[in-house]
Amino acid sequence: MRQPVGERIRVLIIDDVAETRENLRKLLSFDADIKVVGAAASGPEGIELAKQFQPHIVLMDINMPGMDGITATEVLLREVPTAQVVMLSVQGETDYLRRAMLAGARDYLTKPPSGDELMNTIRRVYETGKTRAAMIAPVQPAAHVTVPGEGRRALREGDIIAVFSPKGGAGCTTIAVNLAIALQQMVGSGQKVALMDTNLQFGDVGVMLNLQASRSIADLVPQIDDLDGDMLGSVLTPHGSGIKVLLAPPHPEAAESLLLSTSSDEGGGGNSALGAILRLMREEFNIIVVDMWSWIDDIALTVFDAAALIVLVVAPNIPAIKSARLFLEVAERLHYPMERIALVVNGVDRRLGIRVEQIEQAMIPVAVQIPLDERSAVAAANRGVPLIMRDRNRPISQSILRLAKYVCSKLSEAEEGEEEQGEAPAVVRETGGTGLLRLRQAFER
Ligand SMILES: Nc1ncnc2c1ncn2[C@@H]1O[C@H](COP(=O)(O)OP(=O)(O)O)[C@@H](O)[C@H]1O
Ligand SMILES: [Mg+2]
Structure with a gap:
């Protein structure tokens, strides 16, 4: 299942640990359809990079000093609503995960993810995001379908x-x-x-x-x-x-x-x-x-x-x-x-x-x-x-x-x-x- 040429999945990594960022980058480098557009060591830095690179997928560490992954997800999605956030957490953070999902995260991975898990999750979340965008976009002007309550x-x-x-x-x-x-x-x-x-x-x-x-x-x-x-x-x-x-x-x-x-x-x-x-x-x-x-x-x-x-x-x-x-x-x-x-x-x-x-x-x-x-x-x-x-x-x-x-x-x-x-x-x-x-x-x- 290859993406058409030109539409590579843009991925942004946000994790405070340099080693984790590097490992993820390495894993993703094996997939020709995925392009890592940036890596950030903190929530605020990640949000800036997201605004700049408009990634399809953001891999977000849940637990970071300063702004945690949940708050960062909320802010990031407000700034870049087209991004899909996948949370990275260690085992036993289920309560966190629940809150992350409420904040708008699409999916999560337990650290360290295997290459297959990582790639499959990114593809799945990317495909769902794409379908959703396609579903809403063409309908709106034609049939005046707006998402109810948007804005207020x-x-x-x-x-x-x-x-x-x-x-x-x-x-x-x-x-x-x-x-x-x-x-x-x-x-x-x-x-x-x-x-x-x-x-x-x-x-x-x-x-x-x-x-x-x-x-x-x-x-x-x-x-x-x-x-x-x-x-x-x-x-x-x-x-x-x-x-x-x-x-x-x-x-x-x-x-x-x-x-x-x-x-x-x-x-x-x-x-x-x-x-x-x-x-x-x-x-x-x-x-x-x-x-x-x-x-x-x-x-x-x-x-x-x-x-x-x-x-x-x-x-x-x-x-x-x-x-x-x-x-x-x-x-x-x-x-x-x-x-x-x-x-x-x-x-x-x-x-x-x-x-x-x-x-x-x-x-x-x-x-x-x-x-x-x-x-x-x-x-x-x-x-x-x-x-x-x-x-x-x-x-x-x-x-x-x-x-x-x-x-x-x-x-x-x-x-x-x-x-x-x-x-x-x-x-x-x-x-x-x-x-x-x-x-x-x-x-x-
Ligand atoms: N369009 C459909 N075609 C075939 N089977 C269906 C269809 N919709 C539901 N079913 C099946 O009918 C059964 C009853 O469905 P369910 O949703 O539990 O009904 P209800 O909640 O009204 O009792 C289930 O086995 C379900 O898989
Ligand atoms: Mg029933």
């Missing part, structure tokens, strides 16, 4: 994208996982994307991402009245793609604590524990993708109420369409605006099932169709490597990337509307009563 994000809370299907097995988890990663790749490391599993009893986001995590959403419950960013940070699990994941409890019985507990803080979303967690997630992240269970309960309603967009997943068969239509009816009664619902048909196969036009006739326009691809979907789930990370060129991955673009354009649309009207982007702005009681009342009206 600090003033605004994050957007919740609820991924829901009234039927189990429709592909919600698959879509939520891949959508979150695709969005992170699109918006870049300057913005934070989270994935949250609200399948409290049998959540499988962790398995799909092959995350061996000990902490989950249930660990927030005992501290629900004084939640803060640090606490949230300690229960989130970072994924190699750059997203942070708030996992479901490891055992079904732990779900109960979350269902029963309330928070004394009554903001939008009521006083449920989940409401409080969602509010905090919105403070800490720019985009939060929520994988939901196929059941409308208090948990689901809390998520819907907070959502900027509901991705409604439907399989192309009659029972699924019937249930999705019922859901649209519920949504209408709860005054969720239809333009905030994105209908996604998953598992489309020309040879069988119902045609997409027929689904549109029965429901609302289809935002994106995702092809049936059992081989890829099952292999991805079994290996714990999401589709778009395994093979982003397959049609199934491409359709998820289209969904990510669609979501981005919807969010910026909503944001523009919000600027005009000065309103919050949630689907429902007033909550009359809580949860299921509200649902019942909606149907009695």
Whole structure:
């Protein structure tokens, strides 16, 4: 896999130890496609060199005297946003690494890396960076897709994208996982994307991402009245793609604590524990993708109420369409605006099932169709490597990337509307009563 002539990967090394700098340089000199454009002994010096040489990749030591690698990463990415930072750390600096990822680092290597590790990581990070740049660039002028909230994000809370299907097995988890990663790749490391599993009893986001995590959403419950960013940070699990994941409890019985507990803080979303967690997630992240269970309960309603967009997943068969239509009816009664619902048909196969036009006739326009691809979907789930990370060129991955673009354009649309009207982007702005009681009342009206 050689780069075309002229496009060598420009690498900048930042490490306070001269020997490490030399070793890295030597290792990289064996690869004709990589060019070391500079080496710096400190964060500030590295930032200067980065401005000068515009490297594709920065190899950054995490632990340096003076400005440490995390701060240097933050500053560097502000100055040279096209750079991709790969952290270098010694074993046992996992907490540091978590912070480095939050600061925008793309990947990390444990010192001393082998030549193969080093080269493979640089290539992978370079390729992802290139794809992201290519994805955002051509879309912006044509379809007015801007990255939501860019520039004034600090003033605004994050957007919740609820991924829901009234039927189990429709592909919600698959879509939520891949959508979150695709969005992170699109918006870049300057913005934070989270994935949250609200399948409290049998959540499988962790398995799909092959995350061996000990902490989950249930660990927030005992501290629900004084939640803060640090606490949230300690229960989130970072994924190699750059997203942070708030996992479901490891055992079904732990779900109960979350269902029963309330928070004394009554903001939008009521006083449920989940409401409080969602509010905090919105403070800490720019985009939060929520994988939901196929059941409308208090948990689901809390998520819907907070959502900027509901991705409604439907399989192309009659029972699924019937249930999705019922859901649209519920949504209408709860005054969720239809333009905030994105209908996604998953598992489309020309040879069988119902045609997409027929689904549109029965429901609302289809935002994106995702092809049936059992081989890829099952292999991805079994290996714990999401589709778009395994093979982003397959049609199934491409359709998820289209969904990510669609979501981005919807969010910026909503944001523009919000600027005009000065309103919050949630689907429902007033909550009359809580949860299921509200649902019942909606149907009695
Ligand atoms: N487009 C698709 N083509 C083929 N199989 C799919 C597709 N999307 C999802 N699947 C498979 O369907 C099963 C259920 O998917 P999952 O995402 O767990 O659904 P849900 O979360 O809605 O229950 C999984 O085995 C998944 O790999
Ligand atoms: Mg699921």
